[in-house]
Amino acid sequence: MSQQVAGRARLQFLAVFGPGLVVMLADTDVGSIITAGQSGVQWGYRLLLLQFLLVPILYVVQELTVRLGIFTGRGHGELIRDTFGPGWAWVSAAGLAVATAGALLTEFSGVAGVGELFGVPRQVTLPLAATALLAIVITGSYRRVERAAILIGAFELAFFGIALAARPDPATLAAQALDLKLRDPDYVYLIAANIGAVIMPWMVFYQQSAIADKRLRPEHFAAARWDTAIGALVTQLVMAAVLVAAAATIGTGGPQTTLNSVGDLSRALTPFLGPDLGRIVFAAGVLGAGLVAAIVASLALAWGLGEVAGYRRSLEYHPFEARWFYGVYALCVAGGALLVGIVPDLVSLNVGVQVMNALLLPLVLGFLVLLAVRALPPSVRLRGAYLRLVVVVCALTCALGVWGGIGGLTP
DSSP states (O other): OHHHHHHHHHHHHHHHOSHHHHHHHHHSOHHHHHHHHHHHHHHTTTTHHHHHHHHHHHHHHHHHHHHHHHHHOOOHHHHHHHHHOHHHHHHHHHHHHHHHHHHHHHHHHHHHHHHHHTTOOHHHHHHHHHHHHHHHHTTSOHHHHHHHHHHHHGGGGHHHHHHHHHOOOHHHHHHHHTOOOTTOHHHHHHHHHHHHHHSOHHHHHHHHHHHHHHTOOGGGHHHHHHHHHHHHHHHHHHHHHHHHHHHHHHTTSOTTOOOOSHHHHHHHHOGGGOHHHHHHHHHHHHHHHHHHHHHHHHHHHHHHHHHHHOOOOOTTSOTTTSHHHHHHHHHHHHHHHHHHHHSOOOHHHHHHHHHHHHHTHHHHHHHHHHHHHHTSOGGGSOOHHHHHHHHHHHHHHHHHHHHHHHHHHOO
8 A cells, every 4th residue: 555655656746747847957047057157267166155055045936936836826927916916917027028038148149159169150050949949839738848848958967977077176175165255246246146047037937837837736736846846956956067167177267267158168168078079068068058948938938928918828728829928939039049149149148147137036036925925825825934934035045146246246
């Protein structure tokens, strides 16, 4: 009997598994990878501890989206509209649109940079990437899109191999990890960028909407939380791996050292793998990160606008049944590819997008906590010690992100 119960529990977990891992793989997007690489280049291992401190923070935030999605059955934008009114819903959607635009610029810049590593111009790689992303989503099935996203995102695991091949010195790693430079504005600016690289508006919208689209129910809550916890750990381990690899190879350049392109990052991280193998491994990681994040960010905006505006929004509809939903997704993908086709591929753009995400945190986390207090059924509503913990974690995260972002921008 116990074996049957255990078997049913495993089957239930596998059925629920997906939204948390997908959104976390997307969290380690091209902008996040470049931010982690830049952190290692400029400061060695001094921002490594932050990557692990962000694991529980990321879990706490995304667990709220799981709780809201399962126990209300509604997406994030719809829940804001029904709880606070359409005006506030459009404010949240505007923040989502800004964050999505920034994300797509970073994702497609990464795709273009990978193509240029192999001598393929962006005029070829960008249309191919956009076509692939459109083909994945028009299937009319959430589960197929989810499986494709997990498969693509799995290529990010290549960064673990790069970190191991870099052979970091344990003594240097331990000494620098505790050597924090909180009085240096460049260091604080990268703290903000790393926080913004972990908690993004489109992640909140995507996971809550995906859970509603997947029709998860209260009995799935425990498995969905495990899905989120595993994803939170994996994404931050990937970030740590990129930072360690960068610190072990070119992390002595000092605070003024910078990278100018995805190619610079590849040449810095992969020479010890050989020119051919190194480029292939690095390209797989960046493509996996960029493509899965482009899917998630675009779907988040299509879902979020649909929840606020009221049009049909679900991957269970075919394109002709939900024209606005698929149209917004297609516009995001095509627009992102087009813009990157005419703008330079600068690391500063990618880091700046993450800082922008950090500056949006008060809006994103504020709505999330208020919904958890007001919109949930009384039996699962935040209260007591856990409510206080969530409020403190979110408030400190917002304060640190905004302080770092503004402090780094101030001369």
